[in-house]
Amino acid sequence: xxxxxxxxxxxxxxxxxxxxxxxxxxxxxxxxxxxxxxxxxxxxxxxxxxxxxxxxxxxxxxxxxxxxxxxxxxxxxxxxxxxxxxxxxxxxxxxxxxxxxxxxxxxxxxxxxxxxxxxxxxxxxxxxxxxxxxxxxxxxxxxxxxxxxxxxxxxxxxxxxxxxxxxxxxxxxxxxxxxxxxxxxxxxxxxxxxxxxxxxxxxxxxxxxxxxxxxxxx
Ligand code: DX5
Ligand code: ZN
Numbered sequence: 001x002x003x004x005x006x007x008x009x010x011x012x013x014x015x016x017x018x019x020x021x022x023x024x025x026x027x028x029x030x031x032x033x034x035x036x037x038x039x040x041x042x043x044x045x046x047x048x049x050x051x052x053x054x055x056x057x058x059x060x061x062x063x064x065x066x067x068x069x070x071x072x073x074x075x076x077x078x079x080x081x082x083x084x085x086x087x088x089x090x091x092x093x094x095x096x097x098x099x100x101x102x103x104x105x106x107x108x109x110x111x112x113x114x115x116x117x118x119x120x121x122x123x124x125x126x127x128x129x130x131x132x133x134x135x136x137x138x139x140x141x142x143x144x145x146x147x148x149x150x151x152x153x154x155x156x157x158x159x160x161x162x163x164x165x166x167x168x169x170x171x172x173x174x175x176x177x178x179x180x181x182x183x184x185x186x187x188x189x190x191x192x193x194x195x196x197x198x199x200x201x202x203x204x205x206x207x208x209x210x211x212x213x214x215x216x217x218x
Pocket of ligand 2: 006029030031062171191
């Protein structure tokens, strides 16, 4: 069970100390938004480059941008741990997956709440992780969409059937109130923004989330 705090909820003026406050995390989820694919805008390549330079934690880059066919490879080239692109935004997903992997990054594909799990089936064998968005991408602090549970369970079933060790990641509205149920449905990698950064003791919250997720499958 992996917990990846989303820095979308962090203080962007103090990233170094914000990173230090989540040292217990399995990775840092980095939300790149362009104001086009999603209404919100965050930061781009130069900022992620600096993040990669100042932390030893693996960066999990989630690209909510148009034209990932061009940009995703540039992020992979920074040496980040993983790069996830949105199915809905890609023109040639198969070749993009190969190009990202050629740069040494793990490859993920995300689907929005309205996109069915079935679109991922042709690509499953080539992916290191799949991301089920459990809110409409764009903003932190939204409520978990309950219908996501059945999508997670369906995707988990497809992965188990094929014997794939692909990570199943969930992003949006994850907290200590629902993580056990989401883990029970089959997720193993959890993005949590407001739940972690809003906690008094962030590392304690990360441990708590991990324990609750483990409890969900036992
Ligand atoms: C939403 C982002 C998420 C967001 C999650 O578009 O992709 O990563 O930061 O934030 P919470 O955990 O607050 O829903
Ligand atoms: Zn995200």
